[in-house]
Amino acid sequence: TIVFVKGLNLRPEKLGESSRFQCVYGWDFTRTKFFFKSDVLSVAQEIIRCKTPSSILAQAQAHTQAYLKVSIQVEGKKIFPSIARPGFLSTQKQPKRKSHELCICTMLRNQARFMREWVMYHARIGVERWFIYDNNSDDDIENVITFLQSAGYNITWHLWAWVKTQEAGFAHCAVRARASCEWVAFIDVDEFFNIKIKGGLNHVISHYSRPENNVAEIRTPCYSFGPSGLKEVPREGVTMGYTCRLAARERHKSIVRPDALNQTLINVVHHFHLRTPFVATDVEKRVMVINHYKYQVWKVFKQKFYRRVATYVADWQLQQNVGSKDRVPGLGTKPIEPADWSSRFCEVKDMGLRNWVMRNFMDRRTHLLPWQPEFERHIKRRRRRKEKGIL
The missing domain is CATH 3.90.550.10 (Spore Coat Polysaccharide Biosynthesis Protein SpsA; Chain A)
Known part of the structure; x- marks a missing residue:
């Protein structure tokens, strides 16, 4: 069983000590008679691999595990609150070639x-x-x-x-x-x-x-x-x-x-x-x-100040890791536009992908690209005109 856990605060790219953790399966984690535990096979970052108990596998085959949940307990601490329910891979033979x-x-x-x-x-x-x-x-x-x-x-x-x-x-x-x-x-x-x-x-x-x-x-x-x-x-x-x-x-x-x-x-x-x-x-x-x-x-660009999605990257409004490569030198922690922003980060003029997109996507009649809202409106107008026999 693979469990994703928020809040472990483990080091990036390193295996944790699995003996400090246990996997918990049950219906009510507040009452010991309604849950049981199994060993952790590996723990890294926010990912824990549990040894799935044979009784859980048996319930999966009988389709009786609908209300079962799985969580993690760290040594000496309470069981993590959980919304995770075990899912089970199909036992059918997979095709040699994927879809x-x-x-x-x-x-x-x-x-x-x-x-x-x-x-x-x-x-x-x-x-x-x-x-x-x-x-x-x-x-x-x-x-x-x-x-x-x-x-x-x-x-x-x-x-x-x-x-x-x-x-x-x-x-x-x-x-x-x-x-x-x-x-x-x-x-x-x-x-x-x-x-x-x-x-x-x-x-x-x-x-x-x-x-x-x-x-x-x-x-x-x-x-x-x-x-x-x-x-x-x-x-x-x-x-x-x-x-x-x-x-x-x-x-x-x-x-x-x-x-x-x-x-x-x-x-x-x-x-x-x-x-x-x-x-x-x-x-x-x-x-x-x-x-x-x-x-x-x-x-x-200023939207990047409000939240970074990676686990080990500090939000830009915090005074943490200000020298990180994730940050922009000289911007600080406030989303204030520098006067020369529009001309920054320009060392090489690179038109390669722009030219390819023009050749392969641009409509020759309208000079519109398929992701532009105007292109969708143009297509709808053409369809209406075609239905009326104008084209």
């Missing part, structure tokens, strides 16, 4: 305005399914996801309410995707794979992963783009609007085989720990990079 070659998992909050472009773009280069972990958005995300689903995009929307639990969310997504996805990319909504060679993402994956080399994680370098002289959100989208970036590469993001992950599910958002004999490899920048539209116009 999707490539999926994406992301965690977001209030990013609805960017989702159409991000989903439509990545669908064009080979992504088949999206797992959206929604960390308490209060924008228009439900309507946007409904629109994309009705347009044929395979999107699973998962409410993930716990603050600062991105690593646990990604581990949860990896477990969910394992049955249906050969590969899963873990990227944010402001990150776009930029392929420099012919072919889509599947071509890149097949280039780097072969049965004989045991590659199960493909790490792609990221380049951060700045406001590019803009002061308002670009109507055509981020790929068209932001065209100036920093020269140096920053962190990488990964595409992984979920069935090759280490059983602890340890990850640092950018990559996972793999089990033996699997290895990771780096993508050459001449083959593919990630365009990270990190420093957008101030109206968008």
Whole structure:
């Protein structure tokens, strides 16, 4: 049994001492006769693997565990409050080939305005399914996801309410995707794979992963783009609007085989720990990079001050880890726009992805892109005119 627990305060990327923990199964954790305990197999970050008692497995086969819950108890402390109920994997034989070659998992909050472009773009280069972990958005995300689903995009929307639990969310997504996805990319909504060679993402994956080399994680370098002289959100989208970036590469993001992950599910958002004999490899920048539209116009960028989703990253309004690479030098802890913000982070003019998007997405008659609201209105007008026999 895999349990995700908020509040353990364990060190990142390190195994904890499993003997200090116990897994608790039952109907009422306040009364000892209604619960029983089992050993913890591993504990890391916010992820605990429990030895599932045989009686629980028997109840699963009999379908009598509907009200059963599972929780964790730390040595000398009370049982954690829990809403977790054990789920059980299908015992049916899985097909050799999974239904999707490539999926994406992301965690977001209030990013609805960017989702159409991000989903439509990545669908064009080979992504088949999206797992959206929604960390308490209060924008228009439900309507946007409904629109994309009705347009044929395979999107699973998962409410993930716990603050600062991105690593646990990604581990949860990896477990969910394992049955249906050969590969899963873990990227944010402001990150776009930029392929420099012919072919889509599947071509890149097949280039780097072969049965004989045991590659199960493909790490792609990221380049951060700045406001590019803009002061308002670009109507055509981020790929068209932001065209100036920093020269140096920053962190990488990964595409992984979920069935090759280490059983602890340890990850640092950018990559996972793999089990033996699997290895990771780096993508050459001449083959593919990630365009990270990190420093957008101030109206968008200032939202980063209010909450960071990663577990081990301090919120920017706090006087903690002010020298972290997650922060922007010189900004401090207040969301106050610098006078020169629109011209910052501009060292290299990079029009590559913008030009590709123009060639592959722009409507030749209207010069609109499919993620623009005007494009949808244009399509509806054309349909009405066609129905009336005008076209």
